[in-house]
Amino acid sequence: RVQVVESGGGSVPAGGSLRLSCVASGYTPSGYCMGWFRQTPGKQREGIAGIDSGGNTYYADSVKGRFTISHDNAKNTLYLQMDSLQPEDTAMYYCATEPAFTVVPDLCATLVTAADFGYWGQGTQVTVSS
Numbered sequence: 001r002v003q004v005v006e007s008g009g010g011s012v013p014a015g016g017s018l019r020l021s022c023v024a025s026g027y028t029p030s031g032y033c034m035g036w037f038r039q040t041p042g043k044q045r046e047g048i049a050g051i052d053s054g055g056n057t058y059y060a061d062s063v064k065g066r067f068t069i070s071h072d073n074a075k076n077t078l079y080l081q082m083d084s085l086q087p088e089d090t091a092m093y094y095c096a097t098e099p100a101f102t103v104v105p106d107l108c109a110t111l112v113t114a115a116d117f118g119y120w121g122q123g124t125q126v127t128v129s130s
Contacts, residue, residue, distance in 0.1 A: 009124030
């Protein structure tokens, strides 16, 4: 069965950096769309970055220029490099994967913005202090 496990969260001061990792297992990563999301209490889950097996990437305006998404095909591991972190980045961060995916322009971005994925991790907390 498909499993998704995030790691790498923690507490950093404003201006600091963190790298989140997400290992997905239980399927062969041929065509995929994977994404990072975040959520704070009382708010809707926000899709912040996505990448598909064609190498297409998507970033929400809130993180563009500060966060970088990447994927290691050999390890089927998704990463999110987060730089210039600010207190408003404090949230629970989630990874999700859609393993049976056919690359179509902008489709992965659409899934990320709609948070429409089949498999989710349990989340990792990121706290940024001012």
